[in-house]
Structure formats: structure tokens, C-alpha cells
Amino acid sequence: MNMTGHSKIASIGTYLPEQEVTSQELMDEIKSEQNFGIPNTWLEDLTGIKSRRFAAPEDRPSDLAIRAGRTALEKCGMDPKDIGMVLYCGIERDWVEPATSHRVQRQLGCVNATCLDVSNACHGFSNGMSVGDAMIATGAAENVLVVTGEVPNHLHHDIIAIINEDPTIENFNKKVGSFTAGDGGGAVILQRASARSGIKTYRFNSRGRYAELCWYQIDKSGRRNGEMAMDKISGVMIRMHQDLITETYEELAWKPKDVDHLICHQVGSKPHHRMAKLAGISLEKAPTIFQSYGNLTSATIPVTLETANPAEGDRILILGAGSGLSISQIGLVL
Numbered sequence: 297m298n299m300t301g302h303s304k305i306a307s308i309g310t311y312l313p314e315q316e317v318t319s320q321e322l323m324d325e326i327k328s329e330q331n332f333g334i335p336n337t338w339l340e341d342l343t344g345i346k347s348r349r350f351a352a353p354e355d356r357p358s359d360l361a362i363r364a365g366r367t368a369l370e371k372c373g374m375d376p377k378d379i380g381m382v383l384y385c386g387i388e389r390d391w392v393e394p395a396t397s398h399r400v401q402r403q404l405g406c407v408n409a410t411c412l413d414v415s416n417a418c419h420g421f422s423n424g425m426s427v428g429d430a431m432i433a434t435g436a437a438e439n440v441l442v443v444t445g446e447v448p449n450h451l452h453h454d455i456i457a458i459i460n461e462d463p464t465i466e467n468f469n470k471k472v473g474s475f476t477a478g479d480g481g482g483a484v485i486l487q488r489a490s491a492r493s494g495i496k497t498y499r500f501n502s503r504g505r506y507a508e509l510c511w512y513q514i515d516k517s518g519r520r521n522g523e524m525a526m527d528k529i530s531g532v533m534i535r536m537h538q539d540l541i542t543e544t545y546e547e548l549a550w551k552p553k554d555v556d557h558l559i560c561h562q563v564g565s566k567p568h569h570r571m572a573k574l575a576g577i578s579l580e581k582a583p584t585i586f587q588s589y590g591n592l593t594s595a596t597i598p599v600t601l602e603t604a605n606p607a608e609g610d611r612i613l614i615l616g617a618g619s620g621l622s623i624s625q626i627g628l629v630l
Contacts, residue, residue: 301628302433303429303488303494304487304490305630306374306484306487307374308601309363309365309483310364310483311360311367311480312589313352313360313479315349319336320336320339323335323337325456328468332463344586345587348477348479349480351479357445358384358389358390358400358445360595365400365483376406376407377408378408378439379406379408379485380431381411381431383428384414384444385442387448387593395413409437417510418594421482421597422597429495438487438488439485444598445480445481451474452474454520454521455520458471458519471523473510476526477591478589480592482602483598492629493629499547500623503621506529510524511523530566530567530570534567534574536617537617538574541625547627552577556606557611557613558582558613559601560582562586563591613625614626
């Protein structure tokens with residue numbers, strides 16, 4: 297699916313919890329050396345992820361989204377009443393119903409906004425931006441707040457228990473990928489594009505035959521459970537992006553040298569290097585966050601965007617991805 301953009305990013309907001317948990321600490325929780333003969337440095341050595349952030353136990357997903365959204369509103373000086381739609385895009389949600397976006401609306405004072413949740417694993421934020429863009433294109437909203445809040449540390453605790461209950465190498469290999477994730481919140485405010493700035497194109501592709509490579513659910517006992525085939529899912533993601541990148545550059549009428557910032561979904565060092573290589577862009581233009589924050593799932597794109605610190609007029613290429621498997625390539629001028 298391809299669509300022409302009609303909006304621009306007017307503001308970016310992020311939130312990262314204070315508590316830092318290292319990869320070595322998580323490996324120690326499952327006694328990796330004792331149970332599997334695997335050093336506690338293994339996960340960091342494999343992925344480059346040294347640590348990630350954990351939210352406070354009482355924090356809901358919406359709390360992280362609200363903090364990021366408030367920052368985005370404050371940075372551009374927008375009155376919350378001028379937001380016409382709130383889109384919440386996290387994997388984690390406060391409730392099965394209602395949509396988590398309703399609590400975000402209430403807490404931020406976006407009293408005139410329509411509320412909607414968009415869910416697509418780590419890819420949800422890219423999808424949320426496209427939905428917001430479409431609403432702006434039709435005139436349904438002038439200002440759209442796209443937010444997410446992720447607290448996968450809740451999953452970490454249950455996965456630790458599941459591994460410790462069945463300390464086999466097979467179980468370890470299926471479950472340990474979840475340890476790459478970290479907590480965080482992100483937000484952007486979309487407005488109608490101007491002559492000089494805006495999102496030029498969205499390009500999406502999904503391949504449902506790979507759905508079992510990475511999944512997360514609540515099992516029959518009420519416990520969070522999941523699996524991630526790290527190498528396989530990264531390999532498929534890279535191939536899907538390779539299949540699309542030439543057409544994306546043609547659609548944008550850009551060459552790799554024209555890109556000022558490459559914003560990638562980030563699961564570790566090796567996939568990140570491969571993403572930059574397939575896009576033909578130097579690593580100096582591809583900021584990283586995974587070392588300190590891990591895989592921020594749906595919050596990766598806004599946090600990496602803010603880390604890049606782009607200037608007005610910069611050309612940005614976003615390469616998104618999420619389990620399912622779904623990818624996107626988005627080109628925009630800030």
C-alpha cells in the first residue's frame with residue numbers, strides 16, 4: 297500500500313523512565329551462566345543493547361504517552377483544545393476497552409478530539425501517522441496527536457519466571473528475545489503540510505506468513521508470554537526493505553546522498569548496520585538509541601527522531617518495522 301502524504305510533523309515529544317536495567321542484570325535473573333553455560337554478557341555482546349529503561353510499577357502505558365504528548369504540545373505552544381484527533385498506537389494498552397486514547401485525551405485536555413487506538417506491534421506508530429495524515433487530507437482534523445506508551449517490563453517479569461520454571465536451552469532461545477525491549481513514550485503532532493515541508497510518501501508492506509516469528513499474548517493462566525526468533529525476524533525485515541527501497545527513492549526523486557537523517561526501527565547493532573547499508577546511507581546519518589534504551593517497540597520512531605535533532609528543511613527517511621511482519625518506508629521534509 298502506498299499513499300501520498302498531506303501532513304507535516306509540527307512537534308515531537310518523548311518520555312523515558314528513569315530506572316535503568318542492564319542486559320547483564322536480566323541475564324543474571326535467569327542464571328544464564330549456571331543454567332545454560334551462557335555468560336551474562338551474551339545479550340549485550342549479541343545485540344549491542346547495554347541497558348533499557350523500566351517505568352515505575354504503577355505506571356500505565358497511557359502515563360508514558362501522556363508525558364510524551366504533553367511535551368509535544370508544550371514545544372509547539374499548542375492549546376490542547378486545538379487537537380482534532382488523538383491516536384494511541386502502543387502494543388500495551390490500559391484496558392481491553394475503552395480505547396486508551398480516551399485517557400490520553402482526558403489527561404491532556406484535548407476535549408475537542410476524536411479518540412482512536414491503532415495497534416500493529418512495533419509498527420503501530422508508523423500506521424498511526426498514516427491514519428492521522430489521512431484525516432488531515434480529508435479535512436476531518438487540522439491537528440492530530442499521535443502518541444504511544446510502552447511498558448514491556450511487565451512482560452520481562454513473566455518471561456523470567458517462565459524461563460526459570462523450565463531452564464532448558466530450547467526455552468531460553470525462544471524467550472530471551474523479549475529482553476531486548478525497553479519502556480518509553482513518544483508523540484508527534486501532525487498538521488497540514490506546507491509548500492516547504494511535509495510527508496511526501498508512505499509505503500507499506502505486510503507478510504502475514506511470518507506472524508509466528510514474534511508474538512506476545514496473555515496465556516490461559518493470565519500470564520504474559522511471548523517468543524521472538526531474533527535472527528529470522530531481522531533477516532525477513534531486511535529483505536522486505538531491500539525489495540522496496542529502490543522504488544521508494546524513485547517515488548521521492550531522492551538519491552541516498554540527499555537524505556539528512558535515516559530513522560530506523562532498532563532491535564540491535566547488526567540489523568541497524570544492514571538497514572543503513574541497504575539504504576546507501578552512512579551510519580553518521582543514522583542515529584542509534586538501542587544501546588541505552590533497547591528496542592522501544594512502537595516508541596522507537598519518535599525517540600530516534602528527537603535524538604537526530606533535525607533542522608527545518610532536513611530530508612528524513614524512516615524505515616519502520618513490526619512483527620506480523622509489517623514494514624514501512626516514509627520520506628519527509630521537516
